[in-house]
Amino acid sequence: MNVPQDLRYTKSHEWINVTDEEVTIGISDFAQSQLGDLTFVELPTAGDSVTAGDEVAVVESVKAASDVYSPVSGTITAVNEALEDSPELINNDAFGEGWMFKVRLSDVAQLDGLLSATDYAGLAPGDA
Amino acid sequence: MPSPRGYFWNAPVPYAEAAALQEELVRARIAGRIPDTVLFLEHPPVITLGRRGREDYLKHARSFYRESGIDIIRSTRGGDVTYHAPGQLVMYPILQLSGSASASHGYLGLLEQTAVETARAFGVEAYTREGMAGAWTDAGKIAAIGFRLKRWVSCHGMSFNVQPDLCGFDTIVGCGLEGEAVSSLQAILGEAAPTVPEVRTIMAGIFGRLIRAPFSLEAWTDEGLG
Numbered sequence: 001m002n003v004p005q006d007l008r009y010t011k012s013h014e015w016i017n018v019t020d021e022e023v024t025i026g027i028s029d030f031a032q033s034q035l036g037d038l039t040f041v042e043l044p045t046a047g048d049s050v051t052a053g054d055e056v057a058v059v060e061s062v063k064a065a066s067d068v069y070s071p072v073s074g075t076i077t078a079v080n081e082a083l084e085d086s087p088e089l090i091n092n093d094a095f096g097e098g099w100m101f102k103v104r105l106s107d108v109a110q111l112d113g114l115l116s117a118t119d120y121a122g123l124a125p126g127d128a
Numbered sequence: 129m130p131s132p133r134g135y136f137w138n139a140p141v142p143y144a145e146a147a148a149l150q151e152e153l154v155r156a157r158i159a160g161r162i163p164d165t166v167l168f169l170e171h172p173p174v175i176t177l178g179r180r181g182r183e184d185y186l187k188h189a190r191s192f193y194r195e196s197g198i199d200i201i202r203s204t205r206g207g208d209v210t211y212h213a214p215g216q217l218v219m220y221p222i223l224q225l226s227g228s229a230s231a232s233h234g235y236l237g238l239l240e241q242t243a244v245e246t247a248r249a250f251g252v253e254a255y256t257r258e259g260m261a262g263a264w265t266d267a268g269k270i271a272a273i274g275f276r277l278k279r280w281v282s283c284h285g286m287s288f289n290v291q292p293d294l295c296g297f298d299t300i301v302g303c304g305l306e307g308e309a310v311s312s313l314q315a316i317l318g319e320a321a322p323t324v325p326e327v328r329t330i331m332a333g334i335f336g337r338l339i340r341a342p343f344s345l346e347a348w349t350d351e352g353l354g
Contacts, residue, residue, distance in 0.1 A: 012280060034225065034234060035277075040180055060180065061206060062206070063207045063275065064236065064277060065178070065204065065277070066280075
């Protein structure tokens, strides 16, 4: 399973790229592989404030719909509008072009509660 | 991890009631108050549209369905439009997929495999089709799939035609697939077709084996909510 070392993760299979006080969030390669070919992505709106654990987005494949949660509190500063026309970007490049939204953190200490790549890789099932 | 629990109902459960119960079970499962739980039931006649199901797959005006006693409900599941009625067995697994054996093979495939093996257990050859979720026989589609994940706990799931009145399917473009036939065990096997309780016992056995966590079936009581 593809788990980039430089990202942080949640048990619900979101990834977080922490560069500064603005973080980028998406769903992991494992998550996209479980859902299959995505057909629709419902994104939050830039400017919305979010609390860690809020349902902020929905990803849908032909037969499945799954919520996506914000792992952190803060303000949505950007969303990946390319996903509206091309949800398959998440299937093709979950950790890159398939990013979903960015959040300006209101509480940097929340980052301590996120999983490391090693912890996350130990949590998800292998590619058995 | 305790064994899953399996429950059945002997009378049809209204769709909205079953949806509300599943929401409660999903919350309880996320909170760890209950183990994985699998529901087996039938619905009174109802057409459900998935989150993005298109109303133009309804072939008639709303009044037609009202007069025919068929409810139309918007569901939170994925997928398009489908029809449920007594004689069709639905299986709704409330399963924590994250970290379970089922997840590594894909939950969609697991539901399809369950439908295919259930049909075969009664001597009906069924198969999956590339890019089209569900299970099919030479006579038509026998099982439909649409599910929802919340924190990687599943709800909704699969419907399997044992002996429903198939006419209801003629009023919709099932799953948005124009010109696709729908079938049932009864349509294929005639008098030799099994009953819904017989099928649910077999299906529960197959599903339990596929998730590597066999479970027994009992009649639903509110104790199932933990």
